[in-house]
Amino acid sequence: MSEKWVPEIVTPLKQDIVQVPKVIAQASGIRIFGKKIKSIIFTTDIAIIRNTDANAVIAVYPFTPHPAITKSIIEAADIPVFSGVGGGLTQGQRSAYMSLFAEAQGSIGVVLNGPTPIETVEMVCEVVDIPVVSTVTSVHTPIDEKIAAGVTMINISAGKDTADTVKFFRKKYPELPIIATGGPTDTSILETIEAGANAITYTPPSNGELFSHKMNKYRNLEKKSDI
Secondary structure: OOOOOOOOOOOOOOOOOEOOOHHHHHOOOEEEOOEEEOEEEEOOOHHHHOOEOOOEEEEOOOOOOOHHHHHHHHHHOOOOEEEEOOOOOOOHHHHHHHHHHHHHHOOOEEEEOOOOOHHHHHHHHHHOOOOEEEEEOOOOOOOHHHHHHOOOEEEEOOHHHHHHHHHHHHHHOOOOOEEEEOOOOHHHHHHHHHHOOOEEEEOOOOHHHHHHHHHHHHHHHHHHHHO
16 A cells, blocks of 8 residues: 655744654554654753654653753643653652652653662552653563553663563563664664564754754855855
């Protein structure tokens, strides 16, 4: 069956956006509250979040979660946001409070780090009515108890072993929604999808890298105007 033609509309001011790899469209997607999500951009840069064609954002960062950060990202985004709420250094009631705040502000889900103790997982699952996502870093990550406590999705980030880790957990949990990093190439993304990932996270170029490309473009235009 031939691929259907999809009309596309852009404007002069909205033509420069961060596009996720098209191969991600081959993922099955995860339908959350009626929204099908296949591509998830991994960034906390609100300028990028505001200018991407990804279906959602996963906003986790290597600092203690703070309500001001969560609020700023959700207000800037025009797509669903999965908000990081700790689980490593930040645990217990603070993670539960952060989860409540994230839900109240409009997060579509909350993300707990891999080391999150089961007690914190239980506290978070008891207080929110949105998906609780548990991060998985290898086949050795213990998730059985966390799923029993209420975790509804896993986010696999296992570096070069991601596809194999996806395959391991897909065999163990045939119907568990799985988000996973896809890697840097279309081939690695497709391998992760074929291993069983339902949605793919994509790490975009940094704001500095994107601006560097634009500055080179401006310089070339200036050179042409001098000829």
